[in-house]
Amino acid sequence: MxxxxxxxxxxxxxxxxxxxxxxxxxxxxxxxxxxxxxxxxxxxxxxxxxxxxxxxxxIDKLAKLHIKQQDEEDEVKKAIQPSPVIEKTTTTLVQPIIIQTDQNGVLKSVQIPSSNNPSENSLPNESSLIENKEEAKEEEDEL
Amino acid sequence: MINLLLKLSESDKRVLIALCLVLIILLVLIGYLVKLIKHILSKKADFVDNSMYDLLDAEVILNKKHFRKVSWEKNRRKFYFSARIPVFFILLSMLTIFIYMCVVGFDLSFIGKYNKDLSFALDWENTGELLLGFIPVLARWPQVSKVPLFHFDKVDAWLTYIFDLGMIYGIIHFILCSIVLLIRNIRTIKVSNEYYKKDLNALKEAKLQARGVHIKKPDEELTKVIKEET
Missing domain, CATH: 1.20.5 (Single alpha-helices involved in coiled-coils or other helix-helix interfaces)
Incomplete structure (x- = not known):
């Protein structure tokens, strides 16, 4: 309406x-x-x-020439920039190294997991722990 | 006491209603015709946008004055090429009459005579009545008292008809071309004012973005805290 x-x-x-x-x-x-x-x-x-x-x-001819030059420059820039290459990657699992120290910062034990057997990586080796403790005590006495 | 109230009969009322309806229909038709003309002219004015787009894209236009100068020149050139045909027809019509007059003699009265014979006349007597004493109302169709007379056996009559047709076409087409030129020139002024308008809000936003200022407004919770503190 x-x-x-x-x-x-x-x-x-x-x-x-x-x-x-x-x-x-x-x-x-x-x-x-x-x-x-x-x-x-x-x-x-x-x-x-x-x-x-x-x-x-x-002025039309100048404008078209200017636009053409800019387009060509853009194409050259695109050609220079390397294109991203997709490579085949392999992932490796890194097991953490566990370092144990006491209150004073003295090294107690170091657990370095082996890559072949994952079961060994999970639990620390007792003999290596004892040896490390003895070494740590010797170092303290010397100091 | 003088009775100032008008007394209308049933037929008078019907005639008045019919006249009002005719007037409303006429106004609506004129309104839609104007809309159509505006739509057509806006399409014609798009030439300015199309012709200046590449120039503004390439940044070869320096300022508003330069824009108008270039655009008006383009409009004039477009007008010249479109108005050549009607001007040609006008000149051709005038040239035929001129050549004939050079042969016969410089007497233009035959044009007026044959144009008068082409006209027709209507007899308006006893066709209507006066409603309320002053509104003329058509009650009967007028009689045709004179019909158009064609003289196809005379050379000067043929020349008159060719001259009339050429001039009518040429003048109408030229007027239309000049209206389109007017619309394009007006569009040039409008576009130049809009494009080169100095907008302070846009300037402020651009400067803020350049400075890297935080322009994001705080959310509702933070706004509440601010209001409580103030």
């Missing part, structure tokens, strides 16, 4: 404004006749100077 009333209103408005619009159009027609004559003589002048009005303007 609102659109209908809006259309009616526009109809009234343009009916009232139509004489003014007609005068503007007629005046601009006279101006455009002058423009036409100007462009006619300009084309004759351009013909004798070796140009043609049908061809693109110089």
């Amino acid at each position: 609102f659109d209908f009333l809006k259309t009616c209103g526009q109809g009234i408005l343009y009916l009232i404004l139509s004489p003014i619009l007609l005068i503007i159009v007629l005046v601009y027609t006279v101006y455009s006749l002058a423009v036409f004559l100007f462009m006619f003589f300009k084309r004759i002048f351009m013909f004798f100077s070796g140009e043609d009005m049908k061809d693109e303007m110089k």
